[in-house]
Each structure stands twice: as C-alpha cells, then as structure tokens.
Amino acid sequence: MPASAPVLSPVTLLRLVIILTVLAVWEFLSHSGWLYRDVVPSLLAIGRALFDLLAHGEYYFNLAVTAGEVGTALLLGGTLGLIVGIVLGANRFLSRAFESYLYYLGPTPKIIFFPVMIMWFGVGPGSKIALGTLSCFFPVALSAAAGMRQIDKVLIRVGKSFRASTAQMVFKIYLPAMRHPIINGVRLGLGVALIGTLLAETKLSNKGIGFLIIQAYSIFDMPRMYAMLIVLFILSIGANSVVGRLGGLDSIKRS
Amino acid sequence: MTMAGTTPRRRVSLGGALPALTGLGTLIAFFAIMEVLIRSGGLNRFIVPPPSEIIASFPRIIVEEQVLSRFVMTLTECLTAGVMLTIVGVSGGVLMQRFKLLQQACETWVAALASAPVVLCYPLFLVIFGRNAWTIIMMGFVSGLPPVILKTLEGISGTRKVLVNVGRSFNLTPTQQFWKILFPAALPTIFVGIRLGLIFALINVVGVEFLINFGGLGQLINELAERYDLSGTYAAICFVVLVSVLFFMVLEKAERWLTRAE
Numbered sequence: 001m002p003a004s005a006p007v008l009s010p011v012t013l014l015r016l017v018i019i020l021t022v023l024a025v026w027e028f029l030s031h032s033g034w035l036y037r038d039v040v041p042s043l044l045a046i047g048r049a050l051f052d053l054l055a056h057g058e059y060y061f062n063l064a065v066t067a068g069e070v071g072t073a074l075l076l077g078g079t080l081g082l083i084v085g086i087v088l089g090a091n092r093f094l095s096r097a098f099e100s101y102l103y104y105l106g107p108t109p110k111i112i113f114f115p116v117m118i119m120w121f122g123v124g125p126g127s128k129i130a131l132g133t134l135s136c137f138f139p140v141a142l143s144a145a146a147g148m149r150q151i152d153k154v155l156i157r158v159g160k161s162f163r164a165s166t167a168q169m170v171f172k173i174y175l176p177a178m179r180h181p182i183i184n185g186v187r188l189g190l191g192v193a194l195i196g197t198l199l200a201e202t203k204l205s206n207k208g209i210g211f212l213i214i215q216a217y218s219i220f221d222m223p224r225m226y227a228m229l230i231v232l233f234i235l236s237i238g239a240n241s242v243v244g245r246l247g248g249l250d251s252i253k254r255s
Numbered sequence: 256m257t258m259a260g261t262t263p264r265r266r267v268s269l270g271g272a273l274p275a276l277t278g279l280g281t282l283i284a285f286f287a288i289m290e291v292l293i294r295s296g297g298l299n300r301f302i303v304p305p306p307s308e309i310i311a312s313f314p315r316i317i318v319e320e321q322v323l324s325r326f327v328m329t330l331t332e333c334l335t336a337g338v339m340l341t342i343v344g345v346s347g348g349v350l351m352q353r354f355k356l357l358q359q360a361c362e363t364w365v366a367a368l369a370s371a372p373v374v375l376c377y378p379l380f381l382v383i384f385g386r387n388a389w390t391i392i393m394m395g396f397v398s399g400l401p402p403v404i405l406k407t408l409e410g411i412s413g414t415r416k417v418l419v420n421v422g423r424s425f426n427l428t429p430t431q432q433f434w435k436i437l438f439p440a441a442l443p444t445i446f447v448g449i450r451l452g453l454i455f456a457l458i459n460v461v462g463v464e465f466l467i468n469f470g471g472l473g474q475l476i477n478e479l480a481e482r483y484d485l486s487g488t489y490a491a492i493c494f495v496v497l498v499s500v501l502f503f504m505v506l507e508k509a510e511r512w513l514t515r516a517e
Contacts, residue, residue, distance in 0.1 A: 098277035107454050112476050241370075
C-alpha cells in the first residue's frame with residue numbers, strides 16, 4: 001500500500017480500503033441477483049430509506065418513547081443495583097450469602113421473563129421498563145459490590161476517624177472512591193437495558209424503535225430496516241462511549 | 256452452589272457454611288411468604304401462581320412438553336455457535352495480532368460491536384436465513400464473537416517478554432514461535448474469551464428462540480405463555496434459569512480445569 005497521500009496514516013488508509021471494499025461487495029451483491037431480492041438492497045435504497053427515516057417526525061417520537069423507557073429502566077435498575085451492591089460490598093457475610101446468586105443469575109437471558117412482566121405490568125411501556133430494569137440491575141450491583149471491596153482501606157479509615165455518618169460515608173467516601181467500577185457497571189447496564197427494552201418492544205408493543213423494526217420486518221421493507229439498524233447501532237455505540245468517557249474509563253485504562 | 260463464586264479457600268466448619276445457609280434460607284423463606292400471600296388472596300393468583308403449584312407443574316412440563324429434546328436442541332444450537340465462535344474468533348484475533356495494521360484499524364470496531372445491540376438484527380437474520388435453527392445459531396455466533404476476538408488478541412499480545420525471548424534464543428521460526436510459545440501462553444486468556452462468547456451465545460440463542468417462537472427452551476416459554484398456562488410458564492422460566500446457571504458453572508469448571516492442565 002503506497003502512502004500516496006501523506007495526510008492519511010496507513011491505519012486510516014486501511015480502514016478506508018476495508019469500508020470501500022465492503023460497500024463495493026455489497027453493491028455488487030445487490031445487483032448480481034444471487035440473493036433474494038431486497039435481502040441486500042442497493043446502497044442508494046438504504047441511503048434513501050435513511051433519509052426518509054430521519055426526515056420524518058414519527059421516528060423521533062418512537063425514539064423518544066424508547067429513550068424514555070431505557071432511561072427509566074437505567075434509573076430504577078441502576079439505583080437498586082447501586083444500593084444492593086454497596087450493601088453486599090460492605091458486608092462480608094451478606095456478600096457470601098447472596099452475591100453468588102446475583103453472579104449466576106446475572107448472565108441468564110432476561111427476555112424470557114417478558115411474559116411474566118406483561119402479566120405484572122401490562123402490555124404498555126411498564127413491562128418494557130420492568131424488563132430493562134431487571135436486565136440492568138445485575139451488572140450495576142455486581143460492579144458496585146466489587147468496586148466497594150477494592151476501595152483503599154485508608155480512605156475508609158479517614159472517614160471513620162472523622163466520625164462520618166453512614167450517609168456521609170456513602171456520599172463522601174464510598175461513591176467517589178468507586179466511581180470507575182460504578183460507571184463501568186452503568187455502561188454494561190445501559191447496554192443490557194437497551195437490549196431488554198428493544199427486544200421487548202419487538203415482541204409486543206405499538207410504539208418505540210423495537211416496534212418500528214419489527215413493523216419494517218412484517219411489511220418486508222428491508223431498506224428501512226437496515227436504515228433503522230444503522231441509526232440504532234450508531235446511537236447505542238455513541239451512548240456507550242459517552243458514558244465511558246464521563247467516567248474517564250479511557251484514562252484509567254492507559255495509566 | 257453458593258461457594259462457587261467465592262475464593263477457593265474453603266472452610267468446612269459451620270462458620271463457613273453459615274452464609275450459604277443464610278442465602279438458601281432467605282430464598283426458601285421468600286417462597287414461603289409468597290405462598291402464604293397468594294393463598295390468602297394478598298396477591299392475585301392469576302398473576303403469580305403459588306410456588307407449590309409451580310413446583311407441581313415441573314413434572315408435567317418435563318413429560319408433556321418434551322423438555323429434554325428441547326434442551327438438547329438449545330444446547331446443540333449453542334454449541335454449534337460456540338464451535339463457529341472459537342474457529343472464527345480465535346483466528347480473527349490471531350490474524351489481528353499478526354498484522355499490527357489490521358489490529359490498529361479494526362480493534363475499536365470490534366469493541367464497538369461488542370457494545371451494540373447486535374441481537375436486534377434478528378428480524379434481518381430471519382429474512383436472510385429463514386425461520387429455522389440457522390437464524391438462531393448465527394445470532395448466537397455474531398453476538399458472542401467480539402469477546403473471543405478481543406480476548407485472543409489480549410492473550411497473545413500479553414505473552415510475557417521472557418517467554419518470547421526464550422523462543423528467540425532457540426532461533427524458532429515464526430510458525431514455531433507461534434505454536435510453541437505465543438499460543439500456549441495465550442490459552443488461558445483465550446478460554447476466558449470462549450467462555451464469555453458461549454455465555455453470550457446461550458443468552459441470545461434462548462432469547463431469539465423465545466422471540467421467533469422456534470426451536471428449544473425459549474420457544475417453550477413463549478408457547479406456555481400464549482396458552483396462558485401460568486404455572487407452566489413460571490416453571491419453564493425457572494427451568495431455563497436453572498439450565499443457564501448450570502451451563503455457566505460447567506463452563507467455569509471447564510475453564511479452571513483446562514487452565515490448571517496447562
């Protein structure tokens with residue numbers, strides 16, 4: 001690969017080559033007729049669908065619905081997880097009694113609880129929020145418990161020697177000292193809450209991004225589905241990196 | 256079960272078993288309270304069936320709903336995805352480690368993919384692969400791929416300098432260097448990646464089975480829920496949770512055993 005343009009580093013060049021190759025192969029496949037029509041729509045069609053999607057208010061309404069559900073789930077599940085995590089991290093006995101349950105229940109598939117959530121919270125946004133909350137509770141609780149245990153003992157002794165109350169200990173010592181594991185937990189929690197909420201929407205709902213995706217599937221509007229998946233991926237990867245940046249995860253990894 | 260997540264230091268005395276007993280006791284007490292609440296009408300039994308009914312419907316589920324063959328089906332899908340994950344993921348990681356430029360170009364992409372809700376592509380996979388086991392397997396495969404690639408990369412890049420230098424002083428060829436030094440040194444980390452990949456694969460396999468109403472254990476829950484077989488639905492959910500917990504424990508044991516054999 002000759003470095004013809006000095007402004008482009010070899011890495012950027014390789015990235016461009018990969019992206020262009022993928023796009024070229026895609027376009028070739030879409031015109032070749034080897035695959036079912038519309039499974040690989042032409043880039044132009046996807047671009048047009050993308051424009052259509054972003055130009056209409058309907059998408060933003062559904063995006064707001066999903067964002068509201070995910071946000072509420074993150075708030076509820078995150079707060080609950082944080083409290084449980086701090087309690088488990090602070091108490092060795094409780095941690096040994098209950099933490100392994102959390103540890104093993106954490107990675108079980110949460111979407112299977114959806115029928116139960118529908119019965120408890122109805123078919124509206126309630127059941128989606130509940131599923132998101134359930135999904136996001138576990139990573140936050142486990143990270144908070146682990147974070148609690150790795151706090152420098154000196155910090156805790158400083159707090160104790162100042163006779164800090166429990167609330168003061170939590171807000172002045174524990175939370176600031178474990179912000180990295182907590183942010184990491186929130187990052188993981190955001191990811192699974194998003195998945196839980198969206199999957200629930202694809203299963204049963206009448207609004208939200210998940211609903212739009214499954215609607216595009218049922219009317220076989222493939223360009224629209226690709227457009228929605230692209231926007232969704234960009235949004236979720238963006239949200240993930242914003243949360244990571246907020247907690248300064250980049251800086252601790254390098255140090 | 257409760258000891259597995261803690262440190263390997265074990266105390267057989269009652270003092271060591273007390274936390275585990277407390278955990279188990281709390282669980283049993285919780286179910287007992289639920290039973291009382293539901294039977295007394297404090298909770299609607301058409302929303303939450305009493306735990307005793309759920310337990311009683313276990314045999315029914317196992318006999319009438321072919322749980323065993325469903326379990327085998329889910330496991331097969333999961334392991335097929337696992338084999339594909341291992342082959343593609345490990346070779347992807349090795350490739351990226353070999354060609355630094357490729358790593359610099361793609362590592363962030365793979366990491367970004369790990370944080371994207373890939374499972375939302377299942378309607379797309381339905382269109383591409385049809386409503387059959389391959390949709391489920393491919394979904395498990397794609398969602399479990401990033402950790403395998405990243406951990407392989409991490410394992411090989413993290414080989415201790417001393418080992419690399421030993422290989423150099425023996426004048427090993429690059430191929431020998433890879434198979435005799437780098438790969439064996441990276442194996443424990445690669446196992447971590449494969450374990451994570453398999454966990455993701457199981458989650459997504461069961462999830463997609465439930466969502467597209469096809470295949471093994473996930474479909475069972477969907478079917479029972481649609482029949483409004485309440486205690487059956489709860490029992491099936493418990494069963495799937497138990498199976499996945501068992502699956503994670505086996506993976507953990509296998510990983511520990513394999514890394515010890517090193």
